[in-house]
Amino acid sequence: MRYIPITCAQREHMLATVGVTGIGELFADVPAQAVLQGLLDLPEPLSEVDLVRHVRGLANQNVPATELVSFAGAGMYDHHIPSVVDHILRRPEFFTAYTPYQPEVSQGTLQGIYEYQSMVCELTGMDVANASMYDGATAFVEAALMACRITRRSRVVVSGTVHPEWIETLETYAASGLLEVVGDECTGGLSDASSLASLVDDRTAAVLVASPNFVGNIEDLAAIGAVARAAGALFVVASNPIMLGVLEPPSTFGADIVVGEGQPLGSPMSLGGPGLGLFACRESHVRQMPGRLVGRTVDIDGNHAFVLTLSTREQHIRREKATSNICSNHALNALAAGAYLCAVGAEGLVGIARSCVAKAHYLRDALLSTGRFSAPWGTPFGYEFALAYEGDASEMHDEMLARGYLAGVVVEAPEGGDLVVFAVTEKRTRGEIDAFVKEVASL
Amino acid sequence: MTHPNDRVYSEAHEWVVVEGDIATVGISHFAQDQLGEVVYVDLPSAGDALVAGETFGEIESVKSVSELYAPVSGEIVEVNDALGDSPETVNASPHGDGWMVKIRLGDATQVDGLMSAEDYDEFVAQG
Numbered sequence: 001m002r003y004i005p006i007t008c009a010q011r012e013h014m015l016a017t018v019g020v021t022g023i024g025e026l027f028a029d030v031p032a033q034a035v036l037q038g039l040l041d042l043p044e045p046l047s048e049v050d051l052v053r054h055v056r057g058l059a060n061q062n063v064p065a066t067e068l069v070s071f072a073g074a075g076m077y078d079h080h081i082p083s084v085v086d087h088i089l090r091r092p093e094f095f096t097a098y099t100p101y102q103p104e105v106s107q108g109t110l111q112g113i114y115e116y117q118s119m120v121c122e123l124t125g126m127d128v129a130n131a132s133m134y135d136g137a138t139a140f141v142e143a144a145l146m147a148c149r150i151t152r153r154s155r156v157v158v159s160g161t162v163h164p165e166w167i168e169t170l171e172t173y174a175a176s177g178l179l180e181v182v183g184d185e186c187t188g189g190l191s192d193a194s195s196l197a198s199l200v201d202d203r204t205a206a207v208l209v210a211s212p213n214f215v216g217n218i219e220d221l222a223a224i225g226a227v228a229r230a231a232g233a234l235f236v237v238a239s240n241p242i243m244l245g246v247l248e249p250p251s252t253f254g255a256d257i258v259v260g261e262g263q264p265l266g267s268p269m270s271l272g273g274p275g276l277g278l279f280a281c282r283e284s285h286v287r288q289m290p291g292r293l294v295g296r297t298v299d300i301d302g303n304h305a306f307v308l309t310l311s312t313r314e315q316h317i318r319r320e321k322a323t324s325n326i327c328s329n330h331a332l333n334a335l336a337a338g339a340y341l342c343a344v345g346a347e348g349l350v351g352i353a354r355s356c357v358a359k360a361h362y363l364r365d366a367l368l369s370t371g372r373f374s375a376p377w378g379t380p381f382g383y384e385f386a387l388a389y390e391g392d393a394s395e396m397h398d399e400m401l402a403r404g405y406l407a408g409v410v411v412e413a414p415e416g417g418d419l420v421v422f423a424v425t426e427k428r429t430r431g432e433i434d435a436f437v438k439e440v441a442s443l
Numbered sequence: 444m445t446h447p448n449d450r451v452y453s454e455a456h457e458w459v460v461v462e463g464d465i466a467t468v469g470i471s472h473f474a475q476d477q478l479g480e481v482v483y484v485d486l487p488s489a490g491d492a493l494v495a496g497e498t499f500g501e502i503e504s505v506k507s508v509s510e511l512y513a514p515v516s517g518e519i520v521e522v523n524d525a526l527g528d529s530p531e532t533v534n535a536s537p538h539g540d541g542w543m544v545k546i547r548l549g550d551a552t553q554v555d556g557l558m559s560a561e562d563y564d565e566f567v568a569q570g
Contacts, residue, residue: 152488287483287503312508321501321508 065269065406069432071363073384073423074214074409075136075163075261076269079242079352080427082343085266085336099131099292099331100308110306113331114294116338123241123341124258125249126280130291132334133277133326136261137169140208140238142279142290142324143257144170144179147206147234149288149323154179155203157196159224160186160414161213162238170208179205187414189215189377189386193223200231206257207231210238211250215411215421216360216384217377221253229254241265241278241337243382245353257281266340267333276333287313290324352426356383360424363433367422370441376419384423386411391443393418399443405436445472445564447538451554452563453514458538461554466515469542470502470533473567478504481533484526486511486543491519493546495553500543502533515553517546 006014020026027035046054070078089095093108100106100113113131120129133139144156158167160183167183174181182199184191191209200207207228211219221237228235236257237250242264250258262276263269281289287310295309315322344352360383367373373387389396393410397420400407408422424433446452450460456474460467475481483503493499493513500511523542526532533541548554558566 287485312503318508 062271063401068401068404068406069428069436070269070406071408071422071424071428071436072269072406073216074411074421075165075263076272076275077242077264077423077425078269078427079264079425081266081268081336081340084343085339088339089332089336094332094335097331099329107306109331109335110294110308112335112338113329114296114306115342116334117294119338119341120278120280122346123244123249124239124255124260124278124280125251126255126258127283128286128289128293129278129280130289130293130329131331132262132329132337133279133291134330135263135273135275135277136238136259137163137166137275137277138326139259139261139277139279140166140236141170141173142277142326143236143259144181144206144208145173146257146281146285146288146290146323147236148179150234150285151205151232153203153205153233155182156180156206156208157182157184157199157204157233159191159196159207159209159213159219160184161189161191161215161217161219162208162210163214164411166210166238185414189213189217189379191219191224193220193227196224197227197230200227200233202231204228204231204233206234206236208236208238211247212240212243212382212384215386215419216381216423217379218247218381221250221255225254228256240382242349242353242356245349246357247382256285262333262337266336266343274330274333276330276337278337286310288323289313290326291329353383355426356424359383359426359428359430359433360385360422362430363422363424363428363437366433366437367440370437372441372443373420376413376415383425384421386413386419386421388413388417389420393420396420396440396443400436400440403439405439407436407440446560448560450538451557451559452566453512453557454566455512455514457512457514459514459554459557461548461551464548464551465520466517466546466548466554467542468514468544468546470511470537471563471567472537473563475534475537475541478502478506478509480505481530484530484533484543486522486526487519489519489522493517493519493544503530511543513546514557515546516549518549519544520547521545 065078097109100109117129148154170181184196209219209224211221213219225235234256235254237255239250239260241260258280260278262278267276292314293309295307297305297307299305311317313323364385372390376388397407397410408420411419411421413419450458452458456471458469458471481504485501487499493516495513495516497513498510499513502509522544
């Protein structure tokens with residue numbers, strides 16, 4: 001669409017039509033102190049050469065994780081992305097397309113989403129997966145809202161070991177009156193099924209838990225699922241998709257809805273985003289599922305064809321009755337996840353997960369052997385774990401950053417004090433890990 | 444006549460059969476025919492209150508989704524849960540096994556305001 005400015009005469013005509021004498025009158029309700037007075041205080045114009053130099057200088061103040069040795073996780077992970085993923089993403093027919101609204105003309109995009117959905121089902125063990133959501137946090141909240149619709153209840157119980165930003169997102173929705181959140185104060189690095197049981201009642205729509213949880217520990221999903229079932233509530237499990245390469249799928253433990261942050265599957269760490277919300281559920285609940293769905297059928301000639309299905313739940317068909325205000329999805333990130341899983345294959349994913357887990361255990365043992373770190377608990381974990389540092393954790397983190405390492409993520413422990421959450425992906429070499437341990441021990 | 448005369452009909456194409464103070468409600472043969480293949484029926488729960496003229500659920504066909512409007516007010520005493528697994532029953536037997544809810548009537552005189560089968564046929568014929 002071209003930008004077509006209006007003429008002065010047209011502007012006068014429009015103003016006269018709505019009955020005002022000037023543009024300023026239209027903003028009369030805006031408090032004066034919020035309105036820009038005069039011109040912006042901008043520096044003098046720059047030539048193109050100078051401008052490029054200036055902006056590049058600003059950009060160079062960022063230190064991308066790709067130039068560091070990263071042990072950071074806590075939601076975003078430095079996994080290897082096979083080069084084929086980017087080749088597929090950058091095909092213009094995928095790269096420039098928005099989520100399909102004219103399904104019949106977007107067969108390639110639809111097939112990409114369908115394959116992605118199928119692979120998310122494989123990973124989670126669930127019957128149906130949607131075409132993705134914004135990120136893990138929004139998928140998590142939508143799972144809570146969906147549980148409320150299904151059970152016709154409005155209270156959810158959330159384990160305190162879930163990512164604190166996800167809980168914050170949930171509470172943001174709760175503040176609008178859509179649902180009530182009951183949180184469990186967890187200590188010890190794991191959810192306590194009996195403590196959760198004391199919070200559930202016949203008003204509970206869902207019990208929500210993450211495994212591996214925020215500090216990397218693997219939860220007793222069977223016990224927590226039993227708590228949800230006993231109350232007639234749904235069981236919502238958030239998981240890490242890489243870990244699903246080696247963990248039993250949440251469906252095994254009776255999960256009704258499985259969500260996750262899909263960034264580890266082929267999306268780079270990019271200033272904290274964009275993420276990819278994985279969302280899967282049982283087929284019996286498909287009509288209450290948020291987001292869009294792509295199905296496969298056959299056309300009049302018997303050829304395979306891909307279609308948007310159950311769109312009557314969606315915002316663009318019936319806005320006021322839609323199952324979610326998120327009618328869009330992260331189609332390009334979903335495509336990346338699909339391409340990633342195709343590239344690495346089922347056995348490849350197992351290999352990646354095993355490598356991550358083995359390296360994480362190696363790093364943890366090595367850090368403990370320095371005597372500078374201590375383990376707050378001895379629970380089973382995947383490729384992420386939390387340790388206490390003997391000194392000031394933030395100072396250690398800053399010093400290691402200066403030496404080229406992202407020394408985990410410093411978080412506040414529920415018991416007080418700081419913990420450092422380390423993640424070790426398959427990208428980290430033994431040499432990098434050994435060098436990091438040596439450096440951090442020398443502080 | 445496609446619409447049995449043992450019941451009365453609303454302009455929103457619901458039918459009502461009254462036995463004692465219990466009214467059974469479903470959608471008419473005409474309505475299911477217009478909708479086409481029914482794939483999902485969303486119904487309220489027993490114990491919910493219905494108000495005449497307000498929506499109490501949705502019926503989804505392969506073509507569209509329509510609201511269900513309560514023809515009379517009252518309290519729901521029973522819901523046809525079988526429609527959850529086999530919504531196509533609404534097509535096969537709209538006036539029989541495809542019934543949707545049973546209501547304990549709040550005001551029996553509301554039924555008098557609904558159409559006879561003959562009037563409903565005429566109403567439908569007028570489009």
